[in-house]
Amino acid sequence: MSATRRTIGHKEPMSVTVDLVIFTIRDDVLQVLLVERGNEPFAGCWALPGGYMRSNETLDGAARRELYEETGVDVGRLHLEQLRAYGDPGRDPRGRVVTVAYLALGPDLPAPVAGTDARSARWTAVASALDSGMELAFDHAVILADALEGARRRLEYTTVAAAFCVEPFTVSELRRVYEIIWGFPLDPSNFRRKVTRTEGFLEATGERRMLESGRPAALYRRGGAEALVPPLLRHFSDG
Amino acid sequence: MSATRRTIGHKEPMSVTVDLVIFTIRDDVLQVLLVERGNEPFAGCWALPGGYMRSNETLDGAARRELYEETGVDVGRLHLEQLRAYGDPGRDPRGRVVTVAYLALGPDLPAPVAGTDARSARWTAVASALDSGMELAFDHAVILADALEGARRRLEYTTVAAAFCVEPFTVSELRRVYEIIWGFPLDPSNFRRKVTRTEGFLEATGERRMLESGRPAALYRRGGAEALVPPLLRHFSDG
DNA sequence: TGAGGTTCTGGTCAAGCTGACCTTTAGATT
């Protein structure tokens, strides 16, 4: 309680890391990129990609760099957003490590890329990573669960769902994103009405795409809007 | 890009701090608690209260401790929530400092308390702290602006507005919270309909309170609900 | 006592959004 505590305080040096929850949709399933740890602690365990922050970069910059190192994808094409910080003592047995978790969303990303430091990385269904006995390193199971809920809520209040689609895309493809991430089907007609009438969500290209069957679908690009008002709410009550 | 970079990495030791944006409503104005810095850097400047994280506490624990040290208020009575992390290089001239910002909301809090380390702390109108030439230390102006927008959005989607009210409180008092934080008046009748019909927002006490003038108002406690669905949206379009 | 002021509380009504459901359109396939 001394007057100096707040000002000087205890400058316990800590490590700061950035961890990435990289979501993509592959094979009609929400998948997350996991890497296999080669060193202790948690050697052999799967973990979220991430790494130590460097002394000359921003948090966002560290996240961008890690993302590029892990996926080889230029960040310009991805949605990247800070989730929150995690810093429980004991979350890393080596000592005090505070991590800032980032959420990255992208369309069907390439398989883990050669030429990066991801020796052993793979896409894993989020459901498998959370439900089954797959033990994630550190507190990454908590971070992943938070990220999943965060992504689900973002689909309600923002237009980020389009970040999962390769441009140009159809309304049905966008609807599949919602259905896969939320885990239940949506009415195609009502969904179309909502997204097409929301100013700035979709931008018509004028083109259409033929599928194997059915009427050709109109193609769209992402619009400029980020917020989705009024939101497109999930319905918990109905089950 | 070596294989060891991600695993071993550069363990640049950094300092981790927790900064608090403590909002309360005093004199019908949204106010934030600021402390005057006694040491360099930014000596003499006003800053958000905060301090270094200790090696044996959680992030939330550090925020709770700082909050108690600054206000003397037991955290049980306050809403405390992590906002996000800030870590630009150069945000602290002493070196690399990553801070995790917390948002604390409470009813008419006491004036800065004796017996704490807040030698010179005071409540300041948020508008003054942001608009005028009051230069806040570090990047605290950015954090404060983010916190204000965060609080405004939380009023739309959650029931935290009640955290600003002393129990028991009236619907009008709750409405004043919205009006002060959003900055425009709301229709009393429609507001009442919304909050009273939202399951779990308010809990009637059966009591009523006489005011200097007008019909006595029914008194309520906070209900158990945290989410406010459908949300109570601000209207940007109308101005 | 009664008039007028103030605030709380409740009601009406049109407009907008949503969910459920149906119909039409435009292609491929048989």
Place this chain on the structure above:
DNA sequence: AATCTAAAGGTCAGCTTGACCAGAACCTCA
């Protein structure tokens, strides 16, 4: 030509919202 499939568009009841009005319950002052 008939059928299949999925896109696209329409209808309609129900709910929520914003604007607005009316009554209720206190006060004060004449």
